[in-house]
Amino acid sequence: MSTRTSSEDRVPACDVPPVDDETPDEEGAFPRLTDDQVATLEVGGTRRSVRAGEVLIREGAPSHDFFVILSGKVAIIDEGDVDGERRILRVHGPGRFLGELGLLEGQVAFFTAEAIEDGEMLVVPAARVRELVAHDLVLSDLILRAYLVRRHLLIGLGSGFRIIGSCYSPDTLRLREFAMRNRLPHRWIDLEQDERAEQLLRSLDIAPEDTPVVIWHGEKVLRNPTNAELARIVGLPVPDSVPDAAQDVCDLVVVGAGPAGLAASVYGASDGLNTVTLESIAAGGQASTSSRIENYLGFPAGISGAELAERAVIQAGKFGARILVSAEVTGLGSEDGHHVLRLADGGAVRGRAVVLATGARYRKLAVPGIEALEGTSVYYAATHQEARMCG
Ligand SMILES: Cc1cc2nc3c(=O)[nH]c(=O)nc-3n(C[C@H](O)[C@H](O)[C@H](O)COP(=O)(O)OP(=O)(O)OC[C@H]3O[C@@H](n4cnc5c(N)ncnc54)[C@H](O)[C@@H]3O)c2cc1C
Structure with missing residues (x-):
C-alpha cells in the first residue's frame, strides 16, 4: 500500500460556477430548522462569518463540526476523480444544516462543502450534536432522518472515494462488497469497461497489474488495500484503532454485529458493561441487505435493513459500545480466567463474558470450481446489492 498526500498539481483548483437555486428538499433530507431549534443548537455553538470560496468540509477529511447556515449559500461538491472535474451535487441556503451520517459515526466526509456566498454559520462541535441526537427527541428525529436519507442519496450519486479495478478481480469484488456492505459512498471504475480507467491509472503512475486501487480524487492512493486499510481511511473503527480494546479486559465481547449482536451490544452497554463488538464485515449483518423489513418489532410501516443497522450503531455508540469492523474472530x-478471542489479523480481545451472534451462512452450491465465479456471476441472493454488482 502507498499513501500519497498533497498532490495539488494533480488536482487543479477550479471555481464553483454561480448557482442560484437551492436544491429542493427530498424525503426530509434537507429540512430547514426553526428559530427555536437554532436556539437549542446555539447553546455550545459559535457564530462565525464565512467568505465565498471558503471550504467548510473537505471530502476525505474528518469533519468535527456541524454547520447551520444562518445566511448565505453553501454548495455540496463531489471532487471528482483526478482531473479536477468537480460536480455540484446540492446548494443549500439559510436554515439548513450541513453534514451527513459520517458526522455522527466519526467517519470522514464523502463530499466537500464550500460557501458560494459570503454569509454566517452557526458552528456546533459534533460531540454536542451527538449528545442532542441521543437526548432531544425532536432534533434527533429531524437530524437522524435527514442524515440517513443523505447517506442513501450520496451512495446513489457515486460521490466519495473511487475503486479502480477489473470486474474479474476477486480483490476488486472484495473491496466493492466491503464498501457496499458498510454503506460507504463510493464509485467503482471498471478497468475492463470504462475508458477513463486507464487514463486515470496513467496519470497516477499506477500499472494495471497494481489494481485494484482506492483513490480520493488523486490525493490518496491505496494499492490493493485490505478491508482494514480501507476502513481506516474512511474512519470506520477497526481493532487497532481502539488500543484499549486489546489491552483491557472487556465486560462483554459480542461476536457479530447483525441484529442479534447489535441488540446484545445495546443491552450490554446500556446496563453499564464495557462492551466491544467484533464484526468481520459490516454492522447490520444479513438484515442490512434487505430493502424493507416489515416484521421488526416497533416499526409498523417497515424499515430498510440499512436504516435499522445505522440506527442501532448510533444507539449502541450512545451507550458507549465500540463496534469494530474488519474484526473476524478465528478462535476462542x-x-x-478470561475469554480470549483471537482475530484474523493476529490481534486478540479479552472479555469476562462473550455473546456469539454470528448468524447463519448460506449453504453453497456443491459444484467444483464454483468459488471462482461467486460474486462475479454466481449470487446467493437478489437484493439491491447484487443488482448493483450485476448492473
Ligand atoms: C435479503 C434478506 C432479507 C431479509 N428480510 C427479512 C425480513 O424481512 N424479516 C425477517 O424477519 N428476516 C429477514 N431476513 C433474515 C434476517 O436478516 C436474519 O434472520 C437476521 O439478520 C439474523 O440476525 P443475526 O444477527 O442472528 O445474524 P446475521 O444477520 O447473519 O449477522 C451475523 C453477523 O456476524 C458476523 N460474523 C459471522 N462470523 C463472524 C466471525 N467469526 N467474526 C466476526 N463476525 C462474524 C457476520 O459478518 C454478520 O454480520 C432477511 C435476510 C436477507 C438476506
Whole structure:
C-alpha cells in the first residue's frame, strides 16, 4: 500500500460556477430548522462569518463540526476523480444544516462543502450534536432522518472515494462488497469497461497489474488495500484503532454485529458493561441487505435493513459500545480466567463474558470450481446489492 498526500498539481483548483437555486428538499433530507431549534443548537455553538470560496468540509477529511447556515449559500461538491472535474451535487441556503451520517459515526466526509456566498454559520462541535441526537427527541428525529436519507442519496450519486479495478478481480469484488456492505459512498471504475480507467491509472503512475486501487480524487492512493486499510481511511473503527480494546479486559465481547449482536451490544452497554463488538464485515449483518423489513418489532410501516443497522450503531455508540469492523474472530480460548478471542489479523480481545451472534451462512452450491465465479456471476441472493454488482 502507498499513501500519497498533497498532490495539488494533480488536482487543479477550479471555481464553483454561480448557482442560484437551492436544491429542493427530498424525503426530509434537507429540512430547514426553526428559530427555536437554532436556539437549542446555539447553546455550545459559535457564530462565525464565512467568505465565498471558503471550504467548510473537505471530502476525505474528518469533519468535527456541524454547520447551520444562518445566511448565505453553501454548495455540496463531489471532487471528482483526478482531473479536477468537480460536480455540484446540492446548494443549500439559510436554515439548513450541513453534514451527513459520517458526522455522527466519526467517519470522514464523502463530499466537500464550500460557501458560494459570503454569509454566517452557526458552528456546533459534533460531540454536542451527538449528545442532542441521543437526548432531544425532536432534533434527533429531524437530524437522524435527514442524515440517513443523505447517506442513501450520496451512495446513489457515486460521490466519495473511487475503486479502480477489473470486474474479474476477486480483490476488486472484495473491496466493492466491503464498501457496499458498510454503506460507504463510493464509485467503482471498471478497468475492463470504462475508458477513463486507464487514463486515470496513467496519470497516477499506477500499472494495471497494481489494481485494484482506492483513490480520493488523486490525493490518496491505496494499492490493493485490505478491508482494514480501507476502513481506516474512511474512519470506520477497526481493532487497532481502539488500543484499549486489546489491552483491557472487556465486560462483554459480542461476536457479530447483525441484529442479534447489535441488540446484545445495546443491552450490554446500556446496563453499564464495557462492551466491544467484533464484526468481520459490516454492522447490520444479513438484515442490512434487505430493502424493507416489515416484521421488526416497533416499526409498523417497515424499515430498510440499512436504516435499522445505522440506527442501532448510533444507539449502541450512545451507550458507549465500540463496534469494530474488519474484526473476524478465528478462535476462542481462555487465559487467566478470561475469554480470549483471537482475530484474523493476529490481534486478540479479552472479555469476562462473550455473546456469539454470528448468524447463519448460506449453504453453497456443491459444484467444483464454483468459488471462482461467486460474486462475479454466481449470487446467493437478489437484493439491491447484487443488482448493483450485476448492473
Ligand atoms: C435479503 C434478506 C432479507 C431479509 N428480510 C427479512 C425480513 O424481512 N424479516 C425477517 O424477519 N428476516 C429477514 N431476513 C433474515 C434476517 O436478516 C436474519 O434472520 C437476521 O439478520 C439474523 O440476525 P443475526 O444477527 O442472528 O445474524 P446475521 O444477520 O447473519 O449477522 C451475523 C453477523 O456476524 C458476523 N460474523 C459471522 N462470523 C463472524 C466471525 N467469526 N467474526 C466476526 N463476525 C462474524 C457476520 O459478518 C454478520 O454480520 C432477511 C435476510 C436477507 C438476506
